[in-house]
Amino acid sequence: MAAVIYYGPVTLDGKAFFQGHYDPVKRWNGNLCPSFDRAEAEQVAEWMNYEGARGPKDLCTWDGDTFVYDNPDSSDDPERFEPDESGHYAIGAGSWYWGPPITDFEVYGPVTVDGLIVATGYYDPEAYRIFPSFDRKQAERIAEQATEHDPESTLFEWDGDVLVYTQLNYPDEEPERIRPDGYGRYIVGRNWDWERDD
Structure with missing residues (x-):
């Protein structure tokens, strides 16, 4: 059976809300694994660089069509998120604490x-x-x-x-x-x- 993909608000740690595409069944440690179109991915980057970082800081940058997140608290290489075949970016899917809305309708x-x-x-x-x-x-x-x-x-x-x-x-x-x-x-x-x- 094909996955049912929802489109609606998702929250990052309860501090910011963005419009994302997600399968409510697919989870990482109980968290959603959303993806975002380019315009909304740019909103994620802007929020991370200013509000999330209490910025301004360049935590999130673009390398062409690739979304790059450099965590200052980690010695690991920056995370790189490339667009899928639909042009969506699975930013932090499997590593960030994305949460669902309370219900799946509006x-x-x-x-x-x-x-x-x-x-x-x-x-x-x-x-x-x-x-x-x-x-x-x-x-x-x-x-x-x-x-x-x-x-x-x-x-x-x-x-x-x-x-x-x-x-x-x-x-x-x-x-x-x-x-x-x-x-x-x-x-x-x-x-x-x-x-x-x-």
Whole structure:
């Protein structure tokens, strides 16, 4: 029987969430073994280099089409992840602590951040904390609302199909480049306290 591949949020140590492809049965020490398209792999690299490393540090780099992870706490050679036949990268599959969402389905509905930002997105309704993703129109709506609410510290700009989020009160931090996933969705506000807007 062919494996059933899910597409949805996966978490790295409960600290960051990304959209990945995974077989819920295939595990390493109980952890998922997800793979990511190039755009989401770049998001993993950016998070690892800044948030994960409390950076900036070049833990994750690109060697052409190869994702390279150099663990500063290990004397081993850097891990190299090449794209498979689908162009997906199995980053940390079999070595990183990737976790599953609480359930393997999602709903489409209204979500909010403190009632100040309201949008309609896709999310897991049973997760202890939701990490919604949004289509382009909703991402534009979020960017507009966030900028209007806090123009002194928040700046959103579009660079083609990439949404660039700059925290103006942290000038030493690189802007977050939010790319659409394979379904054209954007995970805006990964570190915001999103809630269902019932």
